[in-house]
Amino acid sequence: MRLHSAPRSGNSYKVRLLLGLLGTSCEVVDYDTKGGETHAPGFLESVNPDGKVPVLELGDGTMLPESGAILYYLAEGTPYLPEEKLERAQVLRWMLFEQYSLLLNLSRPRLWRMWGVEITAQRRAELEQLFEQGYRALGVMERYLGGREFFVGDHPTVADVALYVYPRLCAEGGYELEGFPAVGAWLERIATLPGYVPPPG
Template structure:
């Protein structure tokens, strides 16, 4: 059975969680407390030397990092996968876009402006710059989704999940999503797919990394 190491509230951790949930694949969530430094602990670093979450460990003990990469293992052979070589390349084009033009801006703007605002004091200009650059990426996404039901066309899949992960918490980064109506309509469609679970349920039923001394 898969073990998925996550931190509460993370859009990246949400991606493999949602994929596993929608595919009804059994998995165990292990909660690692990033704010308390648990990802830098010797126990976690011995599991994943990169010290990052999400981290996925297969039933055979193989570990995979990078949220978008693990979706290609979890969803292999399922209906959530891109269906041709061209679709696979297009899917990856959007996943690399997400990791360079959306996530690196939305995530810190949300973290410092919403999750731990006390740490954002004095960094207002930097946060504003992230918001502005995120909006540029969201405008590109909005144009793409204007005439599409899902990221690759009619068919929901891992590309939607990868892009949804952080885009759907853009409002928590104080980005006005009314500027991106096609993105808003697409988010509602994603939330209506079978077996969808919200980010707030990520750690329901999780075991704690520290308490358990879990090292994989």
């Protein structure tokens, strides 16, 4: 397998993290997304016409884009994807929550800082909305984690992997997690798992 990735991409990190936790070896090919490499004709034609990473290239040459789909594919047949019907649905529930409530709100402030985007009055107003919704999503996680070690069942699943990345990186965008002790303890718990891969520097 080959992972088409970007060094500081949170979505790419999700896949690298799961690969590490599973002990699965995989060649990694990194792209400069800011420099436009994922929009070059060769990438669009042979890797992903949507111009995004991560993309998992399988042994037969099949390209599987979208981090959630890749996580689900890699977790199949492992303890990271439960066999029981309701638990699998709960995994999907939290993966969808991550995509719709967590990712954009926590990732965009980090991305703007990382790329040195000028904060205009319009962007400042947008940031206020992002932080409001981001803290709301973190509050949902905080309340749910009360008395729980992981999000589904009594062991880590691919839901934890999907949810982990942007809360772990959100301080780079200006978020503060002091008011979310259960989330903080859960982040530390994930970081102690065998095969854990540190986030991009």
